[in-house]
Amino acid sequence: MFYTTNAIVLSKLKYRDNDLIVSCYTQDFGVLSFLLRGVLKSKKGNTKIAYFQLLSQIQIVIDYKPNRALHTIKEVKINTFYTSLHTQVVKSTIVMFLADVLTMALKEEESNLELFSFLEQKLDWLDKHEKISNFHLLFLLQLTKYLGFYPDTSLVEFPYFNLSSGLFENKPYGKYSVSDENLEFLKLFLGIIFDDVATIKMTAKQRQRFLDMLLLFYELHLGHFKKPKSLAVFSQVFS
Structure with missing residues (x-):
């Protein structure tokens, strides 16, 4: 099921060759981790990575399922421009x-x-x-x-x-x-x-x-x- 929630980026870790695992503190679900597939292999991916600088305040649309270790982000935008x-x-x-x-x-x-x-x-x-x-x-x-x-x-x-x-x-x-x-x-x-x-x-x-x-x-x-x-x-x- 899809949910929209605000989030603060806590960490990011390269996974395999082209993926990132990002941990966020979310307003509605607490700490969640997300798998960003293929973001390291394209110029479009570089734009997406910019949203996930440490402690960035973002709004995300997520495919959330309880008890899942890694969730999926469908949409992301900046909430606060530092x-x-x-x-x-x-x-x-x-x-x-x-x-x-x-x-x-x-x-x-x-x-x-x-x-x-x-x-x-x-x-x-x-x-x-x-x-x-x-x-x-x-x-x-x-x-x-x-x-x-x-x-x-x-x-x-x-x-x-x-x-x-x-x-x-x-x-x-x-x-x-x-x-x-x-x-x-x-x-x-x-x-x-x-x-x-x-x-x-x-x-x-x-x-x-x-x-x-x-x-x-x-x-x-x-x-x-x-x-x-x-x-x-x-x-x-x-x-």
């Missing part, structure tokens, strides 16, 4: 990194309209703004709201944060208790919106340490999560 996300080096590096994170973090084949709206809005924000050095940090932190392990802020005044429990604590419990400057940055990011994210002043080393803490936070709460392969390239660009 002006800088795929052309500026720093932004394209952020895109590559976040696509890796989302590919590992999003596994469910079910609709989550709030999460989909969050992704749409924040990608649009990234495309339109220039002061973005802290964007990925706030993005990763706010994404945890939709993944089910956002920090409990009811005791945010306490001097420790436990990455394993997601709680602020009065005393350190275990090896995942945070009390250094990462704790202070965490409290700042918890109380800020994207339009003000550039007001948080961090050195490159501080930004990297805070990112490492956030990725550990993900690993502790998502059993299948591993540090993105693009992390090394991403860290070089932001060093």
Whole structure:
């Protein structure tokens, strides 16, 4: 049966000589994978590939059948035309990194309209703004709201944060208790919106340490999560 749904491209992989497998986060069905047959062997195929750049926002007509591993796309069009996300080096590096994170973090084949709206809005924000050095940090932190392990802020005044429990604590419990400057940055990011994210002043080393803490936070709460392969390239660009 054919359905029309909005989607965000998460990854693409060459399959055989002329085919691509594309993974998307869809508005109506969650994560789905699609087989694009023959797109690598013709000039017309090259035009089609352009729709599937990482984190592109597209609308697709799909032949969807439950429990099928690979689905078919019948029609595709761009929903949002980015002006800088795929052309500026720093932004394209952020895109590559976040696509890796989302590919590992999003596994469910079910609709989550709030999460989909969050992704749409924040990608649009990234495309339109220039002061973005802290964007990925706030993005990763706010994404945890939709993944089910956002920090409990009811005791945010306490001097420790436990990455394993997601709680602020009065005393350190275990090896995942945070009390250094990462704790202070965490409290700042918890109380800020994207339009003000550039007001948080961090050195490159501080930004990297805070990112490492956030990725550990993900690993502790998502059993299948591993540090993105693009992390090394991403860290070089932001060093």
